[in-house]
Amino acid sequence: MHFSNKSQIANQEISQKFTRLSPELWIILIAGLVRILWAIAVPVVPVSDSYAYDTFAQNLATGQGYGWNSTSLTAYWPVGTSFIYSVFYRIFGHTYAPIIVFNGLLAAVIIAISMRLAKIWFNRRIALITGLLIAIWPSQVQFTTVLNSELIFTALVLIALIIWLNEPTNLWVRSVLVGVVLAAACYVRPTALLIPILLLFFRWVKTRQLFKSLKAILIVFVLMAVLIAPWSIRNTRVFGQFVTISTNGGANFWMGNNPKSTGGYMPLPPETKEMNEAQRDKYLKSIATTHVKEQPLLFLRRTITRLIDTHSRESIGIGWNEKGLTARYGSSILLPLKIINQIYWLLVLGLALTGIVLLYQQHGWIVVAHPVVVIWGYFAAIHAVIVAQDRYHFPSIPMIGILAAFTLAYWFDRKQKLKNSEK
Numbered sequence: 001m002h003f004s005n006k007s008q009i010a011n012q013e014i015s016q017k018f019t020r021l022s023p024e025l026w027i028i029l030i031a032g033l034v035r036i037l038w039a040i041a042v043p044v045v046p047v048s049d050s051y052a053y054d055t056f057a058q059n060l061a062t063g064q065g066y067g068w069n070s071t072s073l074t075a076y077w078p079v080g081t082s083f084i085y086s087v088f089y090r091i092f093g094h095t096y097a098p099i100i101v102f103n104g105l106l107a108a109v110i111i112a113i114s115m116r117l118a119k120i121w122f123n124r125r126i127a128l129i130t131g132l133l134i135a136i137w138p139s140q141v142q143f144t145t146v147l148n149s150e151l152i153f154t155a156l157v158l159i160a161l162i163i164w165l166n167e168p169t170n171l172w173v174r175s176v177l178v179g180v181v182l183a184a185a186c187y188v189r190p191t192a193l194l195i196p197i198l199l200l201f202f203r204w205v206k207t208r209q210l211f212k213s214l215k216a217i218l219i220v221f222v223l224m225a226v227l228i229a230p231w232s233i234r235n236t237r238v239f240g241q242f243v244t245i246s247t248n249g250g251a252n253f254w255m256g257n258n259p260k261s262t263g264g265y266m267p268l269p270p271e272t273k274e275m276n277e278a279q280r281d282k283y284l285k286s287i288a289t290t291h292v293k294e295q296p297l298l299f300l301r302r303t304i305t306r307l308i309d310t311h312s313r314e315s316i317g318i319g320w321n322e323k324g325l326t327a328r329y330g331s332s333i334l335l336p337l338k339i340i341n342q343i344y345w346l347l348v349l350g351l352a353l354t355g356i357v358l359l360y361q362q363h364g365w366i367v368v369a370h371p372v373v374v375i376w377g378y379f380a381a382i383h384a385v386i387v388a389q390d391r392y393h394f395p396s397i398p399m400i401g402i403l404a405a406f407t408l409a410y411w412f413d414r415k416q417k418l419k420n421s422e423k
Contacts, residue, residue: 023128024112024115024127024128024131027111027115027128027131027132027135028108028111028112028131028135030132030135030136031107031108031111031131031134031135031136032104032107032108034135034136034141035103035104035107035141035144036104038141038142038144038145039100039104039144039145041328042142042145042321042324042325042328043145043324043327043328044096044099044100044145044146044147044324045321045323045324045327046147047320047322047323048320049077049147049148049149050146050147050148050320052077052082053077053081053082053085053147053148053149054085054147055068056068056074056077056079056082056086057082057083057084057085057086057088057089058086058089058094060082060083060086060089061086061089061090061094066079066082066083073238074247074277075235075238075239075243075245075246075247075277075278076246076247076248076251076277077246077248078149078186078187078188078189078190078245078246079187079231080149080152080184080185080186080187080188080189081147081148081149081152081188083187084102084152085099085147088102096145096147099147100144100145103143103144103145103146103148103151104144106151106152106154106155107140107144107151109155109158109159110134110140110151110154110155110158110398111131111134111135112131113155113158113159113161113162113398114130114131114134114158114398114401114402115127115128115130115131116162117158117161117162117165117371117372117398117402118130118131118402118405118406120165121370121371121372121402122402122406122409123409125409126402126405126406126409127405129404129405129408129409130398130401130402130404130405133348133401133404133405134397134398134401137344137348137397137401138314138317138337138340138341138344138345139314139316139317139341139345139394140317140397141317142317142318142320142321142341143317143320145321145324146317146320146321148320149188149189150391150394150395152188153185153188153189153191153192153395154394154395154397154398156181156182156184156185156188156192157182157185157192157195157395158398159181160178160181160182160185160195160199161199161371161375163177163178163181164178164199164202164203165202171212171216172216172219174216175216175217175219175220175223176219176223178196178199178220179219179220179221179222179223179224179227180223180227182195182196182220182224183223183224183227183228184227186224186228186245187228187231187245189395190244190245190246190249191379191382191395193224194378195378196217196220196221196224197217198371198374198375198378199217199220200213200214200216200217201369201374202371202374203216205369228244228245231245232244232245235247235278239276239277239278239279240276240278241278241279241282243277243278243281247277247278247280247281248281249281249285249386250280250281250282250283250284250285250286250288251268251280251281251284252386252387253284253285253288253289253385253386253387254266254268254284254285254287254288255386255387256288256302256306256385256386256387256388257288257291257292257299257302257386258287258288258291259291261302263302263305263306263309263387263388264309264387264388264389265387265389268280268284269284272284303384303385304384305388306383306384306385306386306387306388307380307381307383307384307388309388309389310380310383310384310388310389310390310392310393311349311380311390311393312390313342313345313390314341314342314344314345314390314393315338315341315342315390316389316390316391317341318334318337318338318341322334325337348400348401348404349400349404351403351404351407351408352376352399352400352401352403352404352407353403354407355402355403355404355406355407355410356373356403358406358407358410359373359403359406372399372402372403373399373403375396375399376396376399376400376403379392379393379395379396380393380396
């Protein structure tokens with residue numbers, strides 16, 4: 001009987017602790033549970049870029065260098081993602097379990113910071129809706145079992161942003177921390193290189209302290225350059241010419257801008273096979289640049305097409321899990337999952353676009369300076385100019401989620417006001 005009483009007291013204490021959890025923590029727990037269930041249901045089978053990250057990470061872990069093997073070094077994919085995975089392989093061996101856990105932790109970071117940003121820019125209610133939207137977002141859940149740069153990059157960008165917006169912390173300390181984080185983000189995706197300009201803009205709009213803000217951003221840029229320099233030196237030694245981070249910028253630009261371009265991925269032309277990666281990248285960049293100069297109206301038309309294509313669908317989470325899904329459940333499961341992805345994506349995208357309209361109605365054209373709009377616009381513009389693919393809108397998902405949550409909260413409030421007016 002004594003033991004039974006102790007057990008009841010313990011259960012009551014546990015129950016009380018759970019009931020005291022904040023809604024934010026509940027949302028993160030829900031996100032974790034959904035991702036655990038997905039990870040149990042779907043095996044990891046690397047394909048496409050995931051296969052490359054896996055191979056490079058294994059070679060780094062075994063001391064063969066960053067490449068397909070010790071004699072075929074590369075910089076086509078930025079090294080950051082594979083380096084992180086190689087640390088797991090050194091510690092745990094070649095197993096995907098630590099990466100699944102890591103992806104789950106990244107999801108928690110993304111959700112937590114997205115909620116924090118929504119609360120800073122709007123209010124707690126919108127923050128909670130934002131968290132819930134991202135917690136159950138199909139593609140975000142599906143990337144739990146994908147070796148990818150998307151989650152890492154998104155988390156690093158959000159960390160840099162929340163540090164920069166943390167006004168109580170000394171500006172110069174923030175500059176140093178942001179410089180370190182954005183340098184890490186550049187190692188994952190070079191599209192982070194110009195983010196300090198956005199941070200400068202945000203601070204100038206808020207404080208109008210242009211000179212002080214410029215000095216802070218100069219610190220960010222200098223620190224980023226210092227931390228990226230060792231990899232640039234490595235690349236220059238490997239390829240015989242200067243390469244900042246990766247050798248895919250020119251290739252991607254060519255894919256989206258050549259006479260036969262459809263705006264998306266294209267195999268590289270056969271005449272580049274004998275070139276090294278840096279030579280090939282420079283050659284393809286020159287072809288694309290010439291094409292843009294010769295066909296400026298076509299470039300503008302394709303830019304709009306690429307912008308639409310990047311945001312027209314969200315099926316990459318199924319595509320990169322396809323082998324694991326079909327191995328366990330057969331190919332018939334793919335179409336229903338893609339339909340779920342697409343319905344969710346289009347609904348949230350529609351809500352987010354509506355959110356921009358609502359913000360404009362409330363605040364006028366100043367909405368174009370709002371960080372949630374600027375950050376989405378930054379990533380959208382980059383790939384509108386270069387090449388289109390649905391995964392390229394992934395870094396914008398926190399901003400899209402916040403705007404969608406803003407719209408939902410607006411509608412809930414409006415509905416409540418109508419009910420109250422009818423009483």
